[in-house]
Amino acid sequence: MGTFHDITELQESQQQLKFLAYNDLLTGLPNRTYFNEKLNQAISLANREEYQVALLFLDLDNFKDINDSFGHIAGDAVLKETACRIHTCLRAEDSISRMGGDEFIIIMEAVHSTASISYVADKILQVLKKPFCIADNHISISASIGISIYPDNGLTQNDLLTNADTALYRAKTKAETITSSIKKA
Numbered sequence: 001m002g003t004f005h006d007i008t009e010l011q012e013s014q015q016q017l018k019f020l021a022y023n024d025l026l027t028g029l030p031n032r033t034y035f036n037e038k039l040n041q042a043i044s045l046a047n048r049e050e051y052q053v054a055l056l057f058l059d060l061d062n063f064k065d066i067n068d069s070f071g072h073i074a075g076d077a078v079l080k081e082t083a084c085r086i087h088t089c090l091r092a093e094d095s096i097s098r099m100g101g102d103e104f105i106i107i108m109e110a111v112h113s114t115a116s117i118s119y120v121a122d123k124i125l126q127v128l129k130k131p132f133c134i135a136d137n138h139i140s141i142s143a144s145i146g147i148s149i150y151p152d153n154g155l156t157q158n159d160l161l162t163n164a165d166t167a168l169y170r171a172k173t174k175a176e177t178i179t180s181s182i183k184k185a
Helices: 002-022 032-049 063-070 072-088 114-129 157-184
Strands: 052-060 095-100 103-111 132-134 137-139 143-150
Touching: 002 032, 032 052, 032 095, 032 103, 032 143, 032 157, 052 072, 052 114, 052 157, 063 072, 063 137, 072 095, 072 103, 072 114, 072 132, 072 137, 103 114, 114 143, 143 157
Parallel strands: none
Antiparallel strands: 052 103, 052 143, 095 103, 132 137
């Protein structure tokens, strides 16, 4: 009886350690370690099956303002809700990871058209525009997304990440230019 109990506790401890190694503690989403493994698997499968994989790199715009205005507890709540909202926009074969801070990355597997990638990106941006109700505060956010596609924008994990990050930077710059123009008018 004692040995059975010890093995069960050991198995539970191992499962907990695996969860901690592969998941973000705040959102429960897979973390960067899991993402790296998943993207490598997706690239290998896409190469064999001859389809595309899309990488959507998402960053919340001006997230620091939320933490500064409403506090870190509210900021954490926004991150958790953001993860849930993004997840509702994805297909079963897609995956989302939190890269840290206010950055999320989505892997879309078995992609056959860029229109489907654009559709998902637009859907995510729309669900994030709806106000978040956090501790009796209505918080509005926006996000920027950079996209790279295997094999068109890179053949390796590093190339895809670099290109998605570059596309994200361009999207943020474009959004800031538009916001600046609106404020001046």
